[in-house]
Amino acid sequence: MLGSRRRLLVSMLFLTAASSPAFARPYPLGTGLAASADSAQTAGSNPAGIARFNERALSFELLYFSSESRWESAFSGTGAEFNTNSSGDTVVPRVALVQPINDRFTASFTFLGTGFSDNLGEWPGRYFIQSYDSVFVSAFPSLAYRINEQWSVAASAAVTYNRFEQERAVRNIFDPGFPDGLSRIEADSVSFGFGLSALYQGSERTRWGLTYSSEINPRRRADNALSGLGPNTEAVMRGLGLLERNLTIESTSPESIFAGVYHEFGNRSAVTLDVAWINFSNFRLSEFFYDGESFARNDSSYDDIYALSASYTWPAAERWMLGVGAMATNQMIDDEQRGMTLRLDAAWSLGLTAEWQWTDKRRVMMGLSYFGLGDAPVATPSIPGLGSLEGRFKSRDTFLFQVGISFGSL
Structure with a gap:
């Protein structure tokens, strides 16, 4: 999932020797996750x-997201409007490698990722937040270990690199006539988690x-670069010790559980059904601590995410396989809890994919999907002189x- 300006990638990218012939199939993103196990991409969805x-099997894939949105809002105290029309494009590569070791053990390696960002522009709340980017x-x-003809299990390590940037305006309150200054916070870190999975x-x-994926809690030191400060404002901030304070940022990536079934019919068509639970109530975008004291704490209370996805794939010709799929989630945060920083809502998608059998061990996949997000109504706390900002997305x-290519086969 991705909103305008890469608001959300949501990536829901997170088994046993079969005695019948196996066919790789094209699944729209978010479907065929837990039990398909017919391409190298299972290294990321169910190891x-x-x-x-x-x-050995290898898969290269490019995901190109193109998004547009229209936001309309007004301040309750003055009626002044704050409307935006925005668009964004993002390219995400995915690589998966599977390497059998012997009859029992198999290893794999893949890259998975999510990201979200937004730029609110010159809005009246720019002194709290103006833009952010987190990847x-x-x-x-x-x-993975094959226990017998029916069962296999796997253990995984998640080595996660996180980069966070945020900008907010700084008012030159002691220098009348000066334009706003800028605070730019940058931080990155490497953190670790784990995953467990099984196939029957x-x-x-x-x-x-x-599959189960653990919670990840990156904590990183941050640099706060200030620019454009007026001389009097800078002197006051320095006198209060605001320019030399140590800054750390904490966030939480939630744990998740995916379960699913794959069934193939006699005519080689197949269906998948997946359900997911993501412990999103523990999600935290960012919390700031200056010298160990919390500042600008994120008090939004998110809801756990429950997702349902399904796909149907079938042979359309001797070398062609087609697939359709859909996904839907519940609302990720209650309307009264939503803020301008991360305007999430319920999500759904529809997708169509195709795969061409180039050679016996080489396949080319292509697909098109549509992702929709709710209108995400927001009512912010009151801003002095303006009132609450109340708005919603009119389109999103x-x-x-x-597009991808796979080498190797089962």
Whole structure:
């Protein structure tokens, strides 16, 4: 999922030797996660599925998100409007490698990631926040073990690099006539988590999958670069010790559980169904601590995310496989809790994909999906002289284009 200016990537990217022939299938993003286990991308969605491979497999994929939105709002005290029309484009590469070690053990390595950002411009609340950009990229090495013909399990490590930037205006209150200054906060860190997964092959055509990903809590030292300060304002801030204070930023990436089923019919068509729980109530975008004391604490109370996705794939010709899929989530935060910093709402998607069997061990995949987010109504705390800012999205659309190539087979 991604809103305008890369607001949300949501990436929901997070098994057993089969005795029947296996076919790789094209799944729209967010579908076929827990139990498909028919391409190298299972290294990121359910690593236990890599135990099905008896030779090396490699997958390269590019996800291109293009988004547009229209936001309309007004201040309750004055009626002054604050409206924006924005668009954004983001390219996300995904790489997955599967390497069998012996009859029991298989290793894999993949990159997964999410990111979100927004630029609120010259709005009256710019002294609290003007723009932010946060990116998480995870290297995900895994080791799978095939217990028997039905069961396989895997353990994974999540090595996550996080980069955070935020800008806010600084009012030159002691220098009348001076334009606003700027505070730019930058921080990055490397943090660690883990994952556990399992796959059960109930029959030649049916698989069940389950995955767990742990919570990750990056804590990093930050640099606060101030520019454009008037001489009097800078002197006062220095006298109060505001320019030399140590700054740290804490955030939380939530734990999650995915469960799903894959079933193949006699005509080679197949269906998948996945359900997910994400402990989003523990999510924190960023909390700032100056010399250990909290400042600008994020008090928004998010709701746990429950997601449901399904796909249907079928052979359209000798070398072509087609797929359709859909996904939906509940509302991620109550309307009265939502703020301007991260304007989330319920999400849904529809997608169409195709895969061409180039050679026996080489496939090309392409796809198009639409992601929709709710109107995310917001009513901010009152701003002196202006009142509360009340608004919502009038339109909010994201299109995803997928293209990828896979080498190797089951």
